[in-house]
Amino acid sequence: MVVAQTTTTPLCGRLPFRSLHKDDFNPNPSFLPARSTPPSSLAAAASITTVPASSLPAVQTPAQARVDILSESLPFIQRFRGKTIVVKYGGAAMKSAALQSSVINDLVLLSCVGLRPVLVHGGGPEINSWLLRLGHEPQFHNGLRVTDALTMEVVEMVLVGKVNKSLVSLINSAGGTAVGLCGKDARLLTARPTPDAAALGFVGEVARVDPGILRPILADGHIPVIASVAADENGQSYNVNADTAAGEIAAAMGAEKLILLTDVAGILEDRNDPDSLVKEIDISGIRKMVMEKKVAGGMIPKVNCCVRSLAQGVRTASIIDGRVPHSLLLEILTDEGAGTMITG
């Protein structure tokens, strides 16, 4: 019993934790069962149930479990406090309203406890739907969008004008303050045409990153939301792949973590066995897996973007399952994570 008390008292002294106790901290049911290994304080809390004459209830209440889990996240919060985390947001997590609000809440929570999250987003489905409204058929070549002049205009309008601002206002509603940017703002991203320009049109590679503008935004406690549209030296707009943009921004900021939200559980050792999730792997390991064709086609660009980022000094790059509620919190604040973490 004494053991359980000592693990929960440190909670009271920590100011950042007080804000977590507001009603908007949502202990989503799926968050609790994700803790697979019973850590010492949970075991200690469970031992309370065997003590007869005590003022504590006989059954472990959700509140008790909740604060035990909160107090376990302390070492992670301490480790990452003040560190920059770049999150690339896309896929299913963007389409479902419930998942979207869980990601937004996670970002605001991380910002509240002192981490510095940066959100980079894509917006493929929105772009497609607006192109169709204009009577223009979306085309893809090797997984990248064929971007002619009209498509480029639509991409810029949809990504920067609609998707970006709706994310900013969602974050604002959740209690954070967001600042929406695109690659053109403060020359954050400078693009150059990809080698494949003849087939792809205005699809850009990242030539240069100037993260200067992000520092004051983060220092003031705001969350930058970045749309991956950039311009070249002459002002010509380019559509940059959001994964690539996220990776290069992470490298430029010396970020601690790069996190890519995807629609799959992560990288599987055996494609047909969903339980064979690779939790942690290093650069040479993942390159070996790619060579052994264990990594699916669509995942290869994401893996390459992660490796490129790691080679430039980002501490870890993770590919996580965006379909799981609170996947961000699982990845950052627990040992289990929510997907595959690639280390440098």
Place this chain on the structure above:
Amino acid sequence: MGIRGVTVSDVRGFGAQGGSTERHGGSEFSEDKFIAKVKMEIVVCKDQVEAVVEKIIEEARTGEIGDGKIFLIPVSDVIRVRTGERGEKAERMSGGRADMMSLTASID
């Protein structure tokens, strides 16, 4: 692995990359631009060289341009300033590879 000392310097450098660019801090740099690098200098006995080279490659290889090169340079002498020792005695460091080897030998 028994390497007990290393000198590390922050330097600037570039190398011919056959036309491709190196990425550093999110930006691309062409062949003639200096990029911040780290230089490591390790002095070991000849018999330890291959093991050290393999370890460096194993840990530092990312597969991207900019991984760097290892130059093997012969050292004509090693002198410990504090005691004046020279040669193999000066190169030897406590807890180093030589100590590790003799420890395993004595266990057998």
